[in-house]
Amino acid sequence: MAESQNNGEGALPDENEPLMEEVSPDVAPVVEEFMEQAAQQNEAAVEAVPDVRNKPGSYISFDHVSKSFGGFVVLEDVSFCVNPGETLCILGRSGVGKSVSLQMIMGFLKPDSGVIRVAGENICGYTEKELQEVRRKVTMVFQNGALFDSITVGENVAFPMRERGDMEEDQILKVVKGLLEMVGVAGMDHLLPSDLSTGMKRSVAIARALAAQPEAVLYDEPTTMVDPLMAHLLGNLIERLKQQLHLTSIVVTHDMRLAKKLADRVVFLSGGKAVFFGTMEEMERSDDPTVQEFLTLDELVMPA
Template sequence: MAEPDDKIEEQQPEVTADTPLIESVSEDVSVEVGDFIQQAAEQNEAAAEAVPDVKNKPGPYISFEHVYKSFGEFVVLEDVSFYVLPGETLCILGRSGVGKSVSLQMLLGFLKPDKGMIKVAGENICGFGERELQEIRRKVTMVFQNGALFDSITVGENVAFPMRERGEMAEDQILQVVKGLLEMVGVAGMESLLPSDLSTGMKRSVAIARALASQPEAVLYDEPTTMVDPLMAHLLGDLIERLKQQLHLTSIVVTHDMRLAKKLADRVVFLSAGKAIFFGTMEEMERSRDPILQEFLALDELVTPV
């Protein structure tokens, strides 16, 4: 039976967005994990510097440029444009069925736009073949809403999978990093459990650990706080913010959770009826007089009062 999310809180001391990631890691693996984290942070800083400038300003790590996508007669995205600068977090907001998750799938090349351009790390990926897309997926990884863990192998083997696939680390190093990453995301000591033994919140945490094991330059989060309790949502939000700050990760978060968006977002894009009706900061969105945005914000206040 899956364990409750509140067990996660019991396993580690109170943390905030400013708490160093390595503080959660056991002393016996701290050196190996610290080196792994430092390597990831330096890689992401270098990746940010490598993105081509646009008009003498830092260029976006990810961008949608006039993107269209339909399924038959159903229009999902119509002339949608937005961008994410290196090391920043974009939140994609909007009601269900407006193309939020479809946008993430197109970023990874699982779906192709009908028209427009999608760039990752300065490269237009729309014409990429599967081999080139595999290289993009090494740079950009996704934390799916259901975790998308391999059900038939243990938690530890799930997290180890990206490192074993790369073949660059000795097995004892991999095991140390696995232990440290699980401690870092708040699910210490769960290496031998199967995904079916975990609660929804725990699966999300393990999925984040597995994403970090691939040392990505960007992470896409699909509804990370859906179907978890408020405490777990708070812990996941803090974790995502710490990863951004300390690993210099570029992030896109699809969410209905306005509290999470207010915590994380450098910018937000709001999708409605296939179009991006707003792209800017959260403060600018809250000042907008657009009736659709005002209705969304008003309903959110009713659902999640402060």
């Protein structure tokens, strides 16, 4: 199956185009209500994050976090934060702890030291049951999509809604159709994940994440191993979701074009440490030699 897919006929959707423009009229009312619920929930989540020293608190934060595997130090005394409704990009070469950071936010791994807060709460001592509640607020889009191979695309997207048990089946089916249209894989609900290209699997994984109505989404290398058109579509989709649903997002990537497009702030990991944390413009002006080497090599490999 071809990797690239245009979202319907004509021009590609603009990053400012409302997501509902992609949705068929027959399901639009149900999908619009579903998306409005998600947006209102995320606005409420912003208000619910406790203030820190009389300043608005971060939705996700690392405070002097360290993590090792055996004798190999992956993260050492790393600190950064993500404000509600903000997109943070985690940059760095392979093996510097980018994906490990996401797994710790989800509670799949625990730090050796330091504090990780999600929705303003320290999750480091949480039980598995408590972490399941965190995962209802924060969901992750894995590199491989992490879809259930034995069920269809539509059943994958419906899974979070059926598990929650608060929607009628006809509503679920309408939301599934609408979400698949939003992410650019309309009409593929009957296919199995094995029938899809890498980029399409990522799109379906985003649709399944949205079905859970999360407050935050973590993306692990969303544009790796996809062609430039699909990378552009995925980048636009992530930006539209942030703007229109007020989602808090963390994007792990080595794709500087994607980072420049999405990031409110970036953290650059190298040698186990966060050697830079700030805006993309500040990063480009950084005098840190590791950061400048990364930027220079990126320009050589991916000319504008």
